[in-house]
Amino acid sequence: MRQFFPVDDLARDERFVQTNMAERMKDARTTVDVDAATAKSRASSNRLTPDRHDASDGARSLMHGIMVGEIQALEGAGRTAHDFEAGDGSGDTIPFELKLDMARQAWDEARHVEISVKLSDWMGTELGQFAENTVLFEAACSNDPILRLAGVNRALEGLAIDVFTQMKEFGNLAGDPYLEFCEDWMLADEVTHVKMGSDWLRKVTENDPDRRKKALEFQQVVDKLFSFGGARGETDESPIGLARRFRELAGFSDDEVDTISMMDQEALDERKEAIRAFHAQADAQPTPA
């Protein structure tokens, strides 16, 4: 078995079709009003709540996204337990206890896959029904274990906190007896995983400020990528909110959450700009007879 495993080789059965962020961003359709003057019958809020007309389909699609995200989180945690020798944390090594935490996380993520498969079934979704975005595992492919902690445990698992909070609220409002219960349990695990990332990042880079800086920069890049062009953010234009309270529990400072919120807004603005450009280009094409 190779020491590092590339995202393109992730093993899936034939029900699953994979895509990536670049492909997703080529899709010029949008649910946000890029220009208020041309606003059509779009919902005033994009937040995923039961009062949206497409609430159950939106929840099903998000649940499937969670499921494949859990599969990749499982794979990523397993790879980090495998890819680095136990050592003092310098170079290519990670502390033995960090390896143990990664194995523990693999078990948690395996349970999350089990939970989300069952929930998907409950919601009427088939496995592989939606394209799988492999962006999550990509963040787990760095050759520097500390970058993985920043990208996966802090950025990706941080996003998981936001998503589970949103879904928990959805289940609560809709009165779904399983959804809220399950999301609450997964949320507890994810807070633990983010905290693991926060604690190990601090510990391993204690005497290496450059490495810490690089890791936090990488986290920001991944955070921005994970805001999916504004899919996560504090305004109602984003389907998924930013779960400040649970992020606090997981070791994020107020400043860090403010920065993520700002980056979410930037990502949304950039996405709107790209869509405006695409619209202008489409408008310039000759109208078919």
Next chain:
Amino acid sequence: MGNSETETQTTVRAPFTPWDRRELPGLFDVEETARRVGNYKWTEMKLFEALGGWIATVPELDVKMRFGTHCYHHSWHADIWHKRLPELREMKPERLTAPANEAMERFIEAMTEPEAAELTIEKLVGVYRVLIPRFIGAYTYHRNNASEITDAPTVRFINFILQDEYDDWRDGEMLLQSLITTPDHVRRAAEHQAKLEAIMVEAGGITGPGSIGTSVSTTEGGA
């Protein structure tokens, strides 16, 4: 307080209850126990690393999730042995965290060699038909021959760990039974098992020769 009847009762009792049949003697001294525990830790570690690494390489969702779950079980075992080593006078646990011998190292290399998505049977065979049965053997031998009084901690840990090993072995064996459905699968499983088993025999088991003692009479006694 009390009446005359209780006052006449004695509190003197035998230190061992009649049903406590634990014995003082054991086969392993502190040094030998530490050596074995070091071998356990090294091998459990290699096993949880392999299972963790393989998760991304298997397309079958049920196997993927089992690997994730078992990865944690074996990391917990490695952690238990890691913490036990300093209690056995080994203050640098890394020193004894080692394979029993060179053949054992080769065994792990051969076991972790399969990577391709179509080799799930080989991955499962290595773990559940060769390595885990060897763990069950070595742990059972150790538990049954350790002093139940002087080394109660190791005996207790082995009992917990053995429960995991049995459960995980059953999971893995049943996955294999469900995946092996053609004569070609049977051949693949058997050939891979034979290849790994041969190296394991060379190694003599998880802790080397004597992993499960020896049933052959020697001139020095025994039998």
Next chain:
Amino acid sequence: MAAVSTAKITVTPSEFHFVKYEAQDIVDVVTELAEMLGVANPIHVIVDESTPLSKLAAEADGTSSDSTLTLRAESGALENTKRFTHFSADAARGSLGRTLLRAKDRLRSDYAEAPDDFDLSLAENAAWDTYCAGRLDRMGVKLNKQRWLYNYRNRFGFSDDGDAAFERLWSADDLSWTELIAGP
């Protein structure tokens, strides 16, 4: 199967820029559905390709056999969810089939009271979707019943009474508007 339809079917836009759809593929699906459901009215399908959402709406500009039926679909309703921006005939069959059944219901006099699709409450929408999906399923269009049950439960609650009401709608073939919105 019903008699061969003579429906005239048009699709707007005729060319797509945001998604990789062909108007002819949509015409083919609707032709097949019209035949299956015995609809001979002219049908106009309007696709909003600028949004990935999947709202659907049906209109009938009268109640006669030559009234035009307008089916509105956001592009997500016709999409292959495994390959975004690509058309899926299965998805289109499910979405446009339900919408065409709605339009056909609107031709009935006992649906005169039914509000426009954009004015329906979420519960009315869910009830009508269930009624349409159940009929379509019996005609052999591949649907996931659990998906519709989940949709219904989100609007009418997660209860045995709600599930029983879902079953009634799912297996019904001839409901008036009043019967349709009677609820659990």
